[in-house]
Amino acid sequence: MPHGKPGQAGSFTLGPASGDVNTAYRYRLTSGSFDSGWSAYKPGATATIAPVPPTSGTMVLFAEAKDNYAAGAANSVEFVVKEGDGPVARWNFAETSGAALDTSTTDQSLRDNAALAGGAVRTDRGRRGEVTVTRATETTPAVKSTDSGLKLNGTTDYAVTSGPVIDTRASYTVAAWVRMDVPTRNATVFGQKGVNRSPFYLGYEHTSKKWSFREVNTDAAVGTPFSYQRVESKRPAVPMVWTHLAGVFDAVNNTISLYVNGELQGTTPFTTAWAATGPLQIGRVHWSSVYSDYFPGVIDEAAVWQEALTDTQVAEESELIDAHAVPSVELVTAWTPAGAQGTTLRDTVSGYGSDLALSSGASLADDELVLNGTTGAGTTAGPVVDDSGSFTVTTQAVVDAAKILSKPDGYKAQILGQRTATGSSWSLWFEKTGTRQEPELDENGDRIVDENGNPRTTPVPVGRWHFGRLTADGTGASVESMEEALMDTETRLTGVYNARHRTIQLYLTSDQQASDGIAYTAQVGTGELAVGKGYLGSWANFLPGRLSDIRLWAGALSDSKQVSDVVGT
Structure with a gap:
C-alpha cells in the first residue's frame, strides 16, 4: 500500500545476512546515485536509514554493504509513495467571465476563488494553447478549445481572493506561468497580504533584471526596520516569452528556494516566518501599507500548495501535462x-x-x-x-x-x-x-x-x-x-x-x-x-x-x- 508522500523521509533497516559481518552501507533511490558514500557501523549491527522520495509512485531502494575487505552484497526493494496533498488552490482563468474559479476542489465551501479587479481581463492566449476537450475517434473528430490566461496592464490590474489561502508560517509553494511585457519596475506574480506588507514576493526585480523569490522577516510598519532574504534567478529574466516560476518555503529546513522553468536557481536560509492573514494577491503585492509592483503581461496556471514541493515535483508541474497525459504547448x-x-x-x-x-x-x-x-x-x-x-x-x-x-x-x-x-x-x-x-x-x-x-x-x-x-x-x-x-x-x-x-x-x-x-x-x-x-x-x-x-x-x-x-x- 502507498505510504508517506514526496519530500517526507521514510524508514528502512539494513542488516547483514546470516553469517555476514558488515561494517558499512550505502544506498540510493531509483535513478539516483550513491553520492553520500559509505556510512560505517559497528560490525554486524543493523543500520536505520531515512531516504527522502522526490516524487510519488513506485520507487526502488538500492542498498550495498561492505565488510573489512571490500564491497559485498547488494539488494533492492520496491516501495510505493503516496501522492502529495495537492494544491490548496489552482486558477486556470478558463472561465468566460466573473471570478477565476479555484479548480483544486469541487467543494464550493473550500474554493478560494479569485476576483478579477482593477480592469484585469482574460486573454485567449493562455499557456495551454489549443486544448483538446474530447479526443478524436474513428468516427468523430476531436473537440478543441482555446485556452485563456489573466491579462494585466501593470498599473491597476490584479486578481484577489476573499481571504488567506495559505498559512505563511508553515511550508508552502507558489507557482505560475507568466509572460511578462517589457518591464519598467518591479513586477510581482504572487503575494499574500499582511497588515503592512506581504511575507513573500514571487516575481521580477528591476534592479538586477532577474526573477526572484523574497521573504520578509516581519510585518513591519512604515518606518520600522525590517530585513529580507532573497533567491535570484541564474540568468536575467526574459520578457515577452512564457516562463514558469515557482517559489518554495520549507519550514522544516528553514529555507526558501526559487525555480525557473523547473530548474532550481538557488536556496537560502530563512528562519523568521510569520502569519499573513489577508487575501492572496495575484499580479501585485502589499508593501509598506500600499499595493505596488503590478505585473505587466499574462499570468496563467497559478497554483498554491501548503507544502514544500520537491525538485522533482516542481519539474513535473512545469511540464504542464494535460488531461490526456501529454504536455500542453x-x-x-x-x-x-x-x-x-x-x-x-x-x-x-x-x-x-x-x-x-x-x-x-x-x-x-x-x-x-x-x-x-x-x-x-x-x-x-x-x-x-x-x-x-x-x-x-x-x-x-x-x-x-x-x-x-x-x-x-x-x-x-x-x-x-x-x-x-x-x-x-x-x-x-x-x-x-x-x-x-x-x-x-x-x-x-x-x-x-x-x-x-x-x-x-x-x-x-x-x-x-x-x-x-x-x-x-x-x-x-x-x-x-x-x-x-x-x-x-x-x-x-x-x-x-x-x-x-x-x-x-x-x-x-x-x-x-x-x-x-x-x-x-x-x-x-x-x-x-x-x-x-x-x-x-x-x-x-x-x-x-x-x-x-x-x-x-x-x-x-x-x-x-x-x-x-x-x-x-
Missing part, C-alpha cells in the same frame, strides 16, 4: 509565406505578432520563402521562446542541390535558429558531408552514355539534417537525421527541447531520429531569431533553398504521435 510564432508579398513576413496566426524582416537575397514567391544561399535571410527580435524552458520548432525545408554543391564539405546551412553572442542557443540546419557521382538519366529513366559508351555521371551533394547547437568550433551537441537528406525535396523538420530532461530530439515528418533524446545544456538566446543564416561571431552559414510553414511553440511535444497531431505533415 502554446503556439507563439507562425510565419506562412502563402499569399505573402513584400519584404516582411507577418505572423497573422499565433496572435503574438512577430514580424520576420527579409534581407536582400530573400524573397516571397510561389507560397515559399526563397533564399539565395549568400545573402538571403529573415530576422526578428528575439528570443521568441524562453530557451531555458521547453519549446518546439518546425518548418518545411528544401535544400537547393545545385547551389549547395558549390559549398565545401562540412558546410552547415542554418535553416532556423536563435542567436547567442558566439553561436546559436539552438538551431535546425543542413550539413553537407560530401558529394557522390550518380548516373545521368534521360526522360525515360535510361542511363546516358558518352561517345565511348561509358555511362555519364554527375556530382550530387550529400548531407544530413541536424537539430542542436550550431557553433563555429563544432562543439555543439545535435541530433542528426538517420538517413541522408533528399535534395530539392520538401522535408518537414521538427526540433524539440525538453527542459525537464534536458534533451533534444529531431523528427522528420513524425519519425523520431534518435532512440533517446540527446543530452543538451540550454543557453539563453540574446539576439535575433534568424531564418536562413547562422551567427558564428558574424553572420554566415546561409541556406540556399526554400522554406514554408515556420512555427514555434512554448512547450515540448512528447513523441511521434503528438508531433503528428500538433504539427501535421
Whole structure:
C-alpha cells in the first residue's frame, strides 16, 4: 500500500545476512546515485536509514554493504509513495467571465476563488494553447478549445481572493506561468497580504533584471526596520516569452528556494516566518501599507500548495501535462509565406505578432520563402521562446542541390535558429558531408552514355539534417537525421527541447531520429531569431533553398504521435 508522500523521509533497516559481518552501507533511490558514500557501523549491527522520495509512485531502494575487505552484497526493494496533498488552490482563468474559479476542489465551501479587479481581463492566449476537450475517434473528430490566461496592464490590474489561502508560517509553494511585457519596475506574480506588507514576493526585480523569490522577516510598519532574504534567478529574466516560476518555503529546513522553468536557481536560509492573514494577491503585492509592483503581461496556471514541493515535483508541474497525459504547448510564432508579398513576413496566426524582416537575397514567391544561399535571410527580435524552458520548432525545408554543391564539405546551412553572442542557443540546419557521382538519366529513366559508351555521371551533394547547437568550433551537441537528406525535396523538420530532461530530439515528418533524446545544456538566446543564416561571431552559414510553414511553440511535444497531431505533415 502507498505510504508517506514526496519530500517526507521514510524508514528502512539494513542488516547483514546470516553469517555476514558488515561494517558499512550505502544506498540510493531509483535513478539516483550513491553520492553520500559509505556510512560505517559497528560490525554486524543493523543500520536505520531515512531516504527522502522526490516524487510519488513506485520507487526502488538500492542498498550495498561492505565488510573489512571490500564491497559485498547488494539488494533492492520496491516501495510505493503516496501522492502529495495537492494544491490548496489552482486558477486556470478558463472561465468566460466573473471570478477565476479555484479548480483544486469541487467543494464550493473550500474554493478560494479569485476576483478579477482593477480592469484585469482574460486573454485567449493562455499557456495551454489549443486544448483538446474530447479526443478524436474513428468516427468523430476531436473537440478543441482555446485556452485563456489573466491579462494585466501593470498599473491597476490584479486578481484577489476573499481571504488567506495559505498559512505563511508553515511550508508552502507558489507557482505560475507568466509572460511578462517589457518591464519598467518591479513586477510581482504572487503575494499574500499582511497588515503592512506581504511575507513573500514571487516575481521580477528591476534592479538586477532577474526573477526572484523574497521573504520578509516581519510585518513591519512604515518606518520600522525590517530585513529580507532573497533567491535570484541564474540568468536575467526574459520578457515577452512564457516562463514558469515557482517559489518554495520549507519550514522544516528553514529555507526558501526559487525555480525557473523547473530548474532550481538557488536556496537560502530563512528562519523568521510569520502569519499573513489577508487575501492572496495575484499580479501585485502589499508593501509598506500600499499595493505596488503590478505585473505587466499574462499570468496563467497559478497554483498554491501548503507544502514544500520537491525538485522533482516542481519539474513535473512545469511540464504542464494535460488531461490526456501529454504536455500542453502554446503556439507563439507562425510565419506562412502563402499569399505573402513584400519584404516582411507577418505572423497573422499565433496572435503574438512577430514580424520576420527579409534581407536582400530573400524573397516571397510561389507560397515559399526563397533564399539565395549568400545573402538571403529573415530576422526578428528575439528570443521568441524562453530557451531555458521547453519549446518546439518546425518548418518545411528544401535544400537547393545545385547551389549547395558549390559549398565545401562540412558546410552547415542554418535553416532556423536563435542567436547567442558566439553561436546559436539552438538551431535546425543542413550539413553537407560530401558529394557522390550518380548516373545521368534521360526522360525515360535510361542511363546516358558518352561517345565511348561509358555511362555519364554527375556530382550530387550529400548531407544530413541536424537539430542542436550550431557553433563555429563544432562543439555543439545535435541530433542528426538517420538517413541522408533528399535534395530539392520538401522535408518537414521538427526540433524539440525538453527542459525537464534536458534533451533534444529531431523528427522528420513524425519519425523520431534518435532512440533517446540527446543530452543538451540550454543557453539563453540574446539576439535575433534568424531564418536562413547562422551567427558564428558574424553572420554566415546561409541556406540556399526554400522554406514554408515556420512555427514555434512554448512547450515540448512528447513523441511521434503528438508531433503528428500538433504539427501535421
